[in-house]
Amino acid sequence: MxxxxxxxxxxxxxxxxxxxxxxxxxxxxxxxxxxxxxxxxxxxxxxxxxxxxxxxxxxxxxxxxxxxxxxxxxxxxxxxxxxxxxxxxxxxxxxxxxxxxxxxxxxxxxxxxxxxxxxxxxxxxxxGIFPGFANFVAAMMASASYGFSKVRFLESVDLTHYEAIANYANLGWGQPPEEKWRATNESVLGTYAECIDVIADLLHIPITEIRFDYESATAADDREFHGYSIPAGTIAGQKCQWTGMVGQEAVIELEVVWNAGKGLQPEWPVSHGYTMEVQGDPGVHTRVKFVPSKSQMQGGRPADLANVVTAMPVVNxxxxxxxxxxxxxxxxxxxxxxxxxxxx
Ligand SMILES: NC(=O)c1ccc[n+]([C@@H]2O[C@H](COP(=O)([O-])OP(=O)(O)OC[C@H]3O[C@@H](n4cnc5c(N)ncnc54)[C@H](OP(=O)(O)O)[C@@H]3O)[C@@H](O)[C@H]2O)c1
Missing domain, CATH: 3.40.50.720 (NAD(P)-binding Rossmann-like Domain)
Structure with missing residues (x-):
């Protein structure tokens, strides 16, 4: 066919x-x-x-x-x-x-x-990779346990080499940190909250509420990434978390940490990939990292892999x-x- x-x-x-x-x-x-x-x-x-x-x-x-x-x-x-x-x-x-x-x-x-x-x-x-495929993998891991109390998931990346970084402008990047960016991020990144729905559907979790947390990080110096300027004192990183609650219990936690280079204030550790943890009986831990292909390395474009791992879950x-x-x-x-x- x-x-x-x-x-x-x-x-x-x-x-x-x-x-x-x-x-x-x-x-x-x-x-x-x-x-x-x-x-x-x-x-x-x-x-x-x-x-x-x-x-x-x-x-x-x-x-x-x-x-x-x-x-x-x-x-x-x-x-x-x-x-x-x-x-x-x-x-x-x-x-x-x-x-x-x-x-x-x-x-x-x-x-x-x-x-x-x-x-x-x-x-x-x-x-995509996340939202999309990575959170699906996290949910699948729970199948190896008798039972689980929490699925926790962290995306942690440095966007220095990400050519589409200008697309973060609508999240406030390159602009002074202000309270309004919390609501903007919650709205623009709505598909991330929808991943809670999918994990809940996959794992029969009766979510009663989805909570959103947001924190920004600023650059201490002027920076430029692929033609996109981030002046000193403006947003160059952020940490967001979507939490799926069942009553007062946090059962799904999806955390995303994006940094544009080192030395941000505050500076969160970068683990380059996905860390997934099912807390249960037994617990299941997974790390998902991506390795550039030979041709991406030879072409001097290792960061292209981010676009491949976004495109292929969709194409497949x-x-x-x-x-x-x-x-x-x-x-x-x-x-x-x-x-x-x-x-x-
Ligand atoms: N789920 C995930 O893991 C994940 C990860 C990364 C990105 N994404 C999403 O994937 C999508 C594509 O990302 P990308 O980095 O490929 O984006 P991109 O390169 O910035 O833009 C894709 C294309 O959109 C068209 N375009 C540009 N400005 C436009 C406008 N104002 N109105 C309508 N079309 C416009 C252009 O089409 P032409 O090709 O004709 O020039 C451009 O090449 C985005 O929605 C992004 O949020 C998802």
Whole structure:
């Protein structure tokens, strides 16, 4: 079975998704949306730094939606709900590096997307490394215990080499620390809270409340990362935690620590990856770290791996999503998503 896929934008994550689609034996790239005018008319291979694909990127949404395709791999900087609804209503499944279950957009938007999907007989699924795949792994570990009292999860990274760091501007980075950033982060990072829903669904946890904590860290000196300026005294790091409560018990803790370089105030330790802990009988601990490939090292771009591990849980889900019951799907109700061995 081959699934025909339209790639929606070729930014940092989208370019890696295209490479993943091209290498996947069950997927065929049939179209590509260019949000940037200068990308329209170019071969997708050229936009992604690979051999020509024969697929030409276009900004003509009508033309793309008229294509016979099973799925859109939707990866713009920020989703446009009207656009996603339109894609679903055109009868195409949507996989994305943004959505989880759309609850944080509010009931009106969530219902609109569910109805669009159900009425067209298609599904919407979102993943990435986190939110997405890493928190799914954390939940799976609990299966090895008689029982558990808590799932605790930490993402801890230094974003010095992350080219998309400018996307943190809407979280307050490069601006003075102010109380308003707490509410901004809680709202902008709503998909992180939705991961609590998925873990709770997977592990039958009757969550009664989700709590959010936020702390920022500032740079003592002027810094610049990939053209994005962070002046001294402004936000260059943050620690957020989403806690799933059952009554007064914290049962799921998802903590995220992002630092732009060393020497921030305060300075939290960086452990470069994911630390997952199931507290139970017995406890289960896991560390997930990523190792750059030879070609990423040789190309001097080891940080590209962050975009690969974001894109591939989405790409590898395409066949399962295309076969799934219509609606918004999550890891809690899709069959196991598997990678595909491809000989060199
Ligand atoms: N879950 C996870 O683990 C995870 C991790 C990282 C990122 N993400 C998400 O993945 C998505 C893509 O991230 P990225 O780093 O690849 O983003 P990006 O490179 O900054 O942007 C992706 C593409 O979006 C288009 N774009 C730029 N500005 C736009 C605007 N104002 N309106 C509409 N489209 C615009 C451009 O399309 P063209 O290609 O046409 O120029 C751009 O290449 C984001 O939603 C991000 O939050 C998720």
């Amino acid at each position: 081959t699934y025909k896929v339209i790639q929606w934008t070729t930014g940092h994550v989208g370019r890696e998704a295209v490479k993943g689609i091209m290498r996947h034996p069950e997927l065929e790239l049939v179209g590509c949306y260019a949000w940037s005018e200068h990308k329209a008319g170019k071969d997708v291979g050229e936009l992604c730094g690979i051999d020509p694909t024969g697929v030409i990127a276009t900004s003509d949404i009508n033309q793309l939606l008229a294509l016979e395709a099973d799925c859109v791999c939707y990866m713009p900087t920020f989703p446009d709900i009207d656009e996603v609804e339109r894609i679903l209503r055109s009868g195409k499944n949507v996989v994305s590096s943004y959505f989880i279950n759309a609850r944080s957009w509010g009931p009106e938007v969530q219902t609109r997307l569910i109805q669009a999907a159900e009425q067209s007989g298609v599904s919407l699924f979102g993943s 889900a395409i066949s399962a999503v295309c076969e799934a019951k219509a609606g918004i799907r999550t890891y809690a109700d899709l069959p196991l998503i598997r990678a595909y061995y491809t000989a060199k």
